[in-house]
Amino acid sequence: xxxxxxxxxxxxxxxxxxxxxxxxxxxxxxxxxxxxxxxxxxxxxxxxxxxxxxxxxxxxxxxxxxxxxxxxxxxxxxxxxxxxxxxxxxxxxxxxxxxxxxxxxxxxxxxxx
Numbered sequence: 001x002x003x004x005x006x007x008x009x010x011x012x013x014x015x016x017x018x019x020x021x022x023x024x025x026x027x028x029x030x031x032x033x034x035x036x037x038x039x040x041x042x043x044x045x046x047x048x049x050x051x052x053x054x055x056x057x058x059x060x061x062x063x064x065x066x067x068x069x070x071x072x073x074x075x076x077x078x079x080x081x082x083x084x085x086x087x088x089x090x091x092x093x094x095x096x097x098x099x100x101x102x103x104x105x106x107x108x109x110x111x112x113x
Contacts, residue, residue, distance in 0.1 A: 009042045012050045016059040023049040023060060024079035026067040032085035045083030048102075052081070071096060 025033040025045060033043040041062050053060040063079055070082040075095055087105075088098045 009040075009047055009050075012047075012054055014050065014053050014059050015057055017057040020059040020061050021049070021053045021056065021081070022063060022079045024063050024065055024070050024073045024082040025049075026070060026084040027064050028067065029085040033083065045085065049081065049083055 023046070025041065027033050027035050027041045027043075029043070029045075031043055032045040033041060036042050041064060046062065049062070050060055063073075065073060067084065070079075070084060070086065071092060073079045074082050085103075088101060092098075
């Protein structure tokens with residue numbers, strides 16, 4: 001989408017009635033978590049976190065970090081949840097709980113014939 005994104009985050013009203021939910025993400029994984037032309041972190045996982053916070057009557061704080069720091073930050077309690085197009089891998093399931101998958105992705109290669 002390269003700075004001319006068609007994606008627009010909905011304007012979701014959040015309150016801090018029950019505190020603030022802290023989301024750890026890596027803004028390198030478009031369309032899940034990336035920066036718009038103004039440097040604001042947006043994307044599918046960010047929107048999902050907004051809906052979760054809204055449902056819990058919480059505010060949302062987004063912490064941008066390197067991908068390798070996401071799981072350790074969750075395990076150490078520095079963030080409440082993580083989201084950045086994270087694949088469900090058996091080795092990670094030993095330390096963290098995943099939601100049900102919301103995307104069944106498959107990689108492919110296109111070749112000109």
